[in-house]
Each structure stands twice: as structure tokens, then as C-alpha cells.
Amino acid sequence: MLYREAGQFKSTYAEDQQIFPILQDRIGIGVILVFAFFVVPAIATQYWFSALLTPFLILSLAALGLNILTGYAGQLSLGTAAFMAVGAFMAYNAELRIPHIPLLGSFAIGGLCAAAVGIVFGLPSLRIKGFYLAVATLACQFFVLWAINRVGWITNYSSSGVISAQKIVIFGHTVGTSAGKYLLTLTIVAVMALLAKNLMRSETGRAFMAIRDMDVAASVIGIPMMKTKLMAFAISSFYCGVAGAMYAYCYLGTVEPEAFNLDLSFRILFMIIIGGVGSIMGSFLGAGFITLVPIFLNLSTDWISSTFNIEISHTVVSNGEAIIFGALIIFFLIVEPLGLARLWQIAKEKLRLWPFPH
Amino acid sequence: MNFFIEVLAGGLLAGVMYSLVALGFVLIYKASGVFNYAQGSLVFVAALTFVSLLERNVNFWLALAITLVVMVVVAVVTERVVLRPLVNQPPITLFMATIGLSFVLEGLSQMTWGAQPHGLELGIPDVPIEWLSQKANINISQLDLFAALVAGVLVAGLAVFFQKTRIGRALRAVADDHQAALAVGIPLQHIWAIVWAVAGFVALVAGLMWGARNGVQYALTFVALKALPVLILGGFESIPGAIVGGLIIGASEKVAEVYLGPYVGGGIESWFPYVLALAFLLVRPQGLFGEKIIDRV
Numbered sequence: 005m006l007y008r009e010a011g012q013f014k015s016t017y018a019e020d021q022q023i024f025p026i027l028q029d030r031i032g033i034g035v036i037l038v039f040a041f042f043v044v045p046a047i048a049t050q051y052w053f054s055a056l057l058t059p060f061l062i063l064s065l066a067a068l069g070l071n072i073l074t075g076y077a078g079q080l081s082l083g084t085a086a087f088m089a090v091g092a093f094m095a096y097n098a099e100l101r102i103p104h105i106p107l108l109g110s111f112a113i114g115g116l117c118a119a120a121v122g123i124v125f126g127l128p129s130l131r132i133k134g135f136y137l138a139v140a141t142l143a144c145q146f147f148v149l150w151a152i153n154r155v156g157w158i159t160n161y162s163s164s165g166v167i168s169a170q171k172i173v174i175f176g177h178t179v180g181t182s183a184g185k186y187l188l189t190l191t192i193v194a195v196m197a198l199l200a201k202n203l204m205r206s207e208t209g210r211a212f213m214a215i216r217d218m219d220v221a222a223s224v225i226g227i228p229m230m231k232t233k234l235m236a237f238a239i240s241s242f243y244c245g246v247a248g249a250m251y252a253y254c255y256l257g258t259v260e261p262e263a264f265n266l267d268l269s270f271r272i273l274f275m276i277i278i279g280g281v282g283s284i285m286g287s288f289l290g291a292g293f294i295t296l297v298p299i300f301l302n303l304s305t306d307w308i309s310s311t312f313n314i315e316i317s318h319t320v321v322s323n324g325e326a327i328i329f330g331a332l333i334i335f336f337l338i339v340e341p342l343g344l345a346r347l348w349q350i351a352k353e354k355l356r357l358w359p360f361p362h
Numbered sequence: 363m364n365f366f367i368e369v370l371a372g373g374l375l376a377g378v379m380y381s382l383v384a385l386g387f388v389l390i391y392k393a394s395g396v397f398n399y400a401q402g403s404l405v406f407v408a409a410l411t412f413v414s415l416l417e418r419n420v421n422f423w424l425a426l427a428i429t430l431v432v433m434v435v436v437a438v439v440t441e442r443v444v445l446r447p448l449v450n451q452p453p454i455t456l457f458m459a460t461i462g463l464s465f466v467l468e469g470l471s472q473m474t475w476g477a478q479p480h481g482l483e484l485g486i487p488d489v490p491i492e493w494l495s496q497k498a499n500i501n502i503s504q505l506d507l508f509a510a511l512v513a514g515v516l517v518a519g520l521a522v523f524f525q526k527t528r529i530g531r532a533l534r535a536v537a538d539d540h541q542a543a544l545a546v547g548i549p550l551q552h553i554w555a556i557v558w559a560v561a562g563f564v565a566l567v568a569g570l571m572w573g574a575r576n577g578v579q580y581a582l583t584f585v586a587l588k589a590l591p592v593l594i595l596g597g598f599e600s601i602p603g604a605i606v607g608g609l610i611i612g613a614s615e616k617v618a619e620v621y622l623g624p625y626v627g628g629g630i631e632s633w634f635p636y637v638l639a640l641a642f643l644l645v646r647p648q649g650l651f652g653e654k655i656i657d658r659v
């Protein structure tokens with residue numbers, strides 16, 4: 005009833021191929037954007053901005069980047085955090101060394117550097133496939149962190165390898181509050197997500213999906229293997245690089261290379277698996293899930309210890325969280341291997357017929 | 363020259379330790395096509411259980427037996443709860459499930475036994491062999507040599523197990539072709555539980571060796587990361603590959619660290635094996651002994 009496209013006729017090709025072809029989708033996206041831009045800043049607290057919303061958005065962008073590579077182009081990667089690290093540290097250097105560069109310019113430079121690194125480490129994908137490639141991308145993860153720790157120039161010769169992000173200045177305004185950082189993040193993420201959505205209906209996006217589904221067949225029908233695979237790595241790493249730059253500037257502030265360790269790569273991989281591989285919206289759903297679960301577990305242990313008046317020792321809490329987190333992942337994989345995005349699809353099918361399913 | 367031989371031998375023996383971990387990966391991948399990220403956790407669980415039992419004054423052999431039972435239980439439960447419901451899912455889903463499994467295993471074992479590091483004494487001191495250092499001025503640790511011996515025995519034992527026993531033949535049949543194995547009446551689920559139990563046994567051996575070397579602590583789970591380049595170099599499906607790959611990785615890593623490390627600031631052990639394996643894969647995409655990948659439309 006609510007979600008029914010009956011009666012929405014497309015009379016031109018342009019209408020048929022628009023990004024959101026169904027009216028309800030357009031309204032829904034509009035409502036979400038208005039809510040995120042105007043309502044959330046009015047009701048959220050400082051804690052919400054800095055501990056929940058901003059990291060959620062940034063990690064969504066990183067997950068989106070990985071989803072372009074793994075979900076759409078089918079190249080499994082375990083080096084996401086490394087690309088984020090390149091983005092973060094190169095944005096810092098751009099801001100530091102190029103005079104009068106606007107911050108968004110630095111973010112873009114961080115992203116482009118990440119894309120360059122992505123292309124270099126994407127080269128093996130022309131020969132190697134599957135898990136061999138996944139392990140090969142680990143080389144990127146370890147090499148990049150090593151390079152950041154060893155090459156003094158990258159961290160501006162700080163002895164511990166820790167950098168402090170410069171002040172965020174956009175068009176002469178200093179963005180210092182957590183609400184301001186949230187809005188900046190939201191704007192970038194919204195624009196880039198829309199671009200990604202657009203990319204996936206273009207020729208490039210279709211080439212990605214053809215390679216994912218069967219790369220031999222794709223090359224037989226004339227899709228240039230090298231160009232497309234490297235493009236997937238470049239675009240994906242660009243997204244991750246920008247996400248990394250924002251992770252440094254809008255979320256952490258003070259960044260050590262270890263913030264981008266293998267754990268972060270795995271967390272982002274979890275996000276796309278739980279959210280839905282090969283789905284833009286899945287990246288957001290998965291990021292929300294992975295960000296919220298630890299907080300939720302934390303709250304519930306607090307609640308249990310206060311209501312039942314039992315003292316839970318720290319080791320039990322941290323190990324218990326790990327166990328529940330791991331078990332939840334296994335549970336989700338078993339119950340819905342296609343992710344949360346698939347649940348939304350099922351819901352849409354149901355809504356189409358609701359409330360009269362016959 | 364002596365120094366070079368010492369570095370090389372040390373590397374080769376360290377490589378054997380990597381091979382021990384890589385073996386567990388290969389066993390599971392061969393039989394079920396699952397890339398088991400939790401192998402490092404299995405090593406950790408085995409070592410931690412064993413050392414905690416020892417500290418509670420359990421007899422050495424009894425502790426070994428109990429740990430083995432624990433590993434078998436873990437294998438059976440994993441097969442039941444994780445693998446069986448995920449049959450026929452794409453490999454990446456199974457891979458993610460094993461990452462989840464590693465969280466659960468690490469959490470459970472640390473909750474049971476505590477998170478503090480333990481020392482492990484096997485009765486073999488980690489000191490150079492005397493007559494070798496006197497005669498040829500080469501220092502090789504006794505423990506390393508012992509580990510190499512154990513690995514040799516283990517591989518020989520596994521080879522006999524795979525070639526001569528009924529279960530071993532069933533395992534090879536399943537590795538060859540799941541459907542054909544099912545068709546001749548081999549129970550797939552039992553085989554998986556068995557192979558996970560064997561991998562658990564290998565993890566126990568690896569855990570004892572690594573534990574005696576570096577102490578039993580959380581960092582033990584990271585040895586899995588050391589075994590991955592060994593795997594891709596040797597090929598996922600090949601037991602000899604795991605051994606040869608381990609030797610190559612171990613030797614070249616140590617040699618590179620000693621001779622190349624000083625020029626680039628040291629610490630290259632963390633990534634050098636991966637880059638080496640990567641360069642190697644560019645020539646042979648399936649690794650040294652991996653099955654040839656045939657693409658068909």
C-alpha cells in the first residue's frame with residue numbers, strides 16, 4: 005500500500021534510469037537527509053555526536069569504499085585500514101606543507117594518495133584471485149603501517165609517530181564543535197554516497213559487477229580487465245582514504261598509526277558482511293550495527309550489574325563482549341547471509357502488497 | 363660465512379614453527395574449503411588450556427590428554443554450530459564466520475583461565491647446542507631443533523594417517539570432490555568434525571612449541587598472521603607446500619632482516635614475508651604446490 009510503484013509510468017529513458025526511480029524512495033531519502041541535517045543537530049547531545057554519529061558516518065564511508073571493491077568488483081581486501089591510514093596521514097601532510105590549501109583539498113589529496121597506493125597494491129589482483137588476493141592485501145596493511153612508523157617525513161618527525169590534526173577551517177569558519185564536525189562529515193558522506201550510487205548504474209559500475217560475477221566471461225565480452233580492476237581499487241581506496249582523513253580530523257583529532265591496525269580492517273569487513281555485500285545502503289546498516297553493538301553491550305552489562313547488584317569484574321566484561329560479538333556475527337551469517345540489506349529488500353516486497361497480500 | 367649459516371639455520375628452524383601453524387590451515391582448507399582464520403585462536407586455546415592445567419599441578423601427560431579432549435570438543439561443537447548451518451555458503455561467508463569463531467574462542471579461553479601471560483617449560487632449554495657452537499661456532503637453539511624434529515614427526519604421522527587409514531582415505535576423498543565423496547557414502551559432517559579435531563591437535567603441537575618459545579599469551583594468536591604468507595607461497599591445498607613455504611619464508615625473512623633491514627630502518631619482518639609471497643604469486647598464482655586454477659566460462 006505504502007510502497008507500491010503501480011501507476012508510476014516512465015515515458016523517457018532518463019526517467020527510467022534515474023538514481024531513485026521510485027517516488028517513495030526519493031521521498032524516503034529526502035526525509036532521511038532532512039532529518040539528519042536539521043533534526044539531529046537540534047536534539048542530539050555532545051556525547052551522541054562525538055561517540056556515535058560521527059564515527060558511524062565515517063565508518064560507513066569506509067565500508068562503502070570496501071563495498072565498492074569487494075561487493076561490486078568482487079576483489080576481497082583485508083587492507084582497508086591501511087588505505088584509511090594513507091588518507092589520514094597524507095591529508096595531514098598536505099595541510100602541513102602546502103600553504104593556503106583548503107581542508108577539503110587536503111582531504112582530496114589524502115584520498116588521491118590512498119588511490120595511488122590502492123592501484124599499486126591492486127596490481128597483483130590481475131594475476132591472483134580469491135583468498136590468495138585477500139592475503140596479498142595484508143601485505144599492504146603491514147607495509148603501510150610500517151612505512152608510517154619508520155619514515156619520519158610522514159609524521160613530520162614526531163618521535164612517537166603520533167600526529168595531531170590541524171584545526172578544521174572551512175571557508176574561513178573554524179569548525180570546532182562536535183555538532184559542526186558532524187555536519188561536515190554528514191555532508192561529505194552524503195555527497196560521496198550519492199556519487200557511489202550513481203557510479204554503480206554507469207558503465208563502470210556494470211563492468212565491476214560483470215567482473216565480480218565471472219571475470220573470464222567479462223573479459224570475453226570485451227571488458228578491459230586491467231583497467232576495470234585497477235579502477236575498482238582506485239575508487240575504493242579513494243573512498244577509504246577520505247574516510248581515513250575524516251577519521252583523523254573529525255573523530256580522533258590525535259592519531260597514532262596503530263589506530264589503523266588490522267582490527268579496524270576486520271571491523272569494516274564485518275560491516276559489509278553484516279550490512280550486505282554489494283549494497284550501498286548495506287554499508288550504512290552494517291556500520292550502524294557494528295558501532296552500536298559494543299555500546300549496547302556496555303550499557304546492558306552496566307544495567308545488569310546495577311539491577312542485580314553484582315560486581316562483574318573487568319576481564320569478564322571485556323571477554324564477554326568479545327564472545328557475544330563473535331557469536332552475533334556467526335548468528336547473523338547463519339540467519340541472513342546476505343545481510344541486513346536483504347532484510348530491507350524482503351520488507352519492501354512485503355510492503356508492496358501490504359495490507360492485502362492476495 | 364659462519365654468521366650467514368647461523369642466520370640461515372635460525373631462519374629455517376623458525377620457518378618450521380610457521381609451518382606447524384600453516385599445517386592446521388591446510389588441513390581444514392583441503393577438506394572443507396574453509397579458510398580458517400581461527401587457527402591462531404585454536405593454537406592459543408590449546409596452549410593456554412595446557413599450561414593452565416600444568417600450573418594446577420596436573421600431570422604432564424594427563425594435561426596433554428585433557429587438552430586434546432578439549433580440542434576435539436571444540437571441533438565437534440564448531441562443526442555442529444557453525445559449519446553445518448553454513449553449508450553451501452560462499453567461501454567469504456565461511457571465512458567471516460571463522461573470524462567470529464576466533465573472537466568466541468579467545469574470549470572463552472581467557473574467561474576460563476585468565477588473561478595473564480604464562481611461561482611454559484617443556485624441559486628443553488632455549489639455549490644453543492654446545493658441541494655445534496664449539497666445533498663450528500654456529501649457534502642453533504636446542505628448542506628450535508626439537509621443534510623441527512616434532513614437525514617432521516608430525517608431518518610423517520599425518521602422511522601415514524592420510525595414506526594408510528580408512529579415515530585418512532575418506533578425508534582425501536572429501537578433499538578431492540565433496541559430491542563424489544557423498545555419493546560413495548562418506549558422511550561429510552563426520553569428516554569435517556574429524557578434520558577440525560586433527561587441526562586442533564596440530565594447533566596443540568604448534569601451541570606447545572610457540573608457547574615454550576615466547577610464553578603463552580594473547581600475542582600467540584598473531585602467529586596465524588605469520589602463517590598466512592607461508593600458506594599462499596606453498597599453496598592452500600598442499601601439506602608439503604606448507605612445509606617448504608615455511609622454510610622459504612623463515613629463511614628469507616631472517617636473511618632479509620639481517621642484511622637488508624639496516625638499510626631501511628629495520629623491523630621489516632612484519633611485511634617482508636607478504637611481499638615475498640606476493641612477488642612469488644605473480645609468477646605462479648596458485649602458489650608452489652597449489653592446484654592449478656583453471657578458468658572456464
